[in-house]
Amino acid sequence: MLLSQEPDPDVICPAAERSRVAAVIIGRNEHGRLAAALQSVANCGIANAVYVDSASVDDSVSIAEGCGVQVHGLDPSRPMSAARGRNEGWAIVRSACPTPEFVLFLDGDSEIDADWVREAEQLLVSTELVGAVCGRGVEVNPNRNAFHRISAVEWTLGGTGSIGTFGGNALLRAWLVDDLGGYDESLTVGEDPDLSRRIVDRGFSIIGLDRVAYVHDIDMALARQWWKRAERSGQLLADRGIARRSQGKAMLHSELAKALGFGIGFPLAVLATRGPVRRLVLGCYALRTVLAFRSAFRSARPEFFDLRTRVTWGVSCLMSPLPHAIGALRTMIRRWKYGRWK
Secondary structure, three states: OOOOOOOOHHHHOOHHHHHHEEEEEEEOOOOHHHHHHHHHHHHOOOOOEEEEEOOOOOOHHHHHHHOOOEEEEOOOOOOOOHHHHHHHHHHHHOOOOOOOOEEEEEEOOEEEOHHHHHHHHHHHHHOOOEEEEEEEEEEOOOOOOHHHHHHHHHOOOOOOEEEOOOOOOEEEEHHHHHHOOOOOOOOOOOHHHHHHHHHHHOOOEEEEEEEEEEEEOOOOOOHHHHHHHHHHHHHHHHHHHHHHHHOOOOOOOHHHHHHHHHHHHHHHHHHHOOHHHHHHHHHHHHHHHHHHHHHHHHHOOOOOOOHHHHHHHHHHHHHOHHHHHHHHHHHHHHHHHOOOOO
């Protein structure tokens, strides 16, 4: 049951339990998507909520104020990021009395499902071994274009049961967020996997519930938007490699190696070779293309997606190594230039 219905708050979240959960919603230029996101939080009976705005130039702030939600604007004189927004929002909601036991982090382009919140909260109450709970997402208009089909598949790839990471929409144990120092504000991307890793390192589980947790609206229509998003994924791969280096491990982990090898290595090898060697390289690349497409096609679960969506996802996976590699290289060069290898 998602947000087309407005359940009775007393049924979804009994009044005695509502103070357990606070919500931090972050966004920038969300416009029409924000009202639905804030209404979904209200449908859960969560009164302790704050919207953190990252210098929007549209009417996002006035929309949030019109919904009766406390608004906090990030100071534009400092670098803005999702990590900083979530930290500052959490600092505000945790000052409420009583202090919430759990915090729901939500992106302003998503609508949270009230039934999922109830189930996730019950799971955290029932066991102290779980640090965070997440779930599947669905794209609000998956057939709008190819980019929405790609996004629709992405939201189902996180896995269920005990998993290694959560995304931007998750319910976390509040004291654990404080104990771990919140999100790492030095990260412009990858703040969720970073906090996930620290939660797991502390001995807590992250549970992915096998049910829809949120409805998402990526609102993407241009190829350059897809490319920029893929570059940011490459930046995350580079940041993960740099973090491994600081731990004394090999920087070139498997995903980064795949992005650099398939995105840059193979094309350069084709340009640099001639004759039989080039044909061998092309043959290897063709084989890789077939295997990669088959793997991506199978990862888009047929019970959720039609043939067109699964093919679109496969093509996206074949094209993404190049922007991944470019994003990773730019990040590594920038880190090296400014001496930020940490």
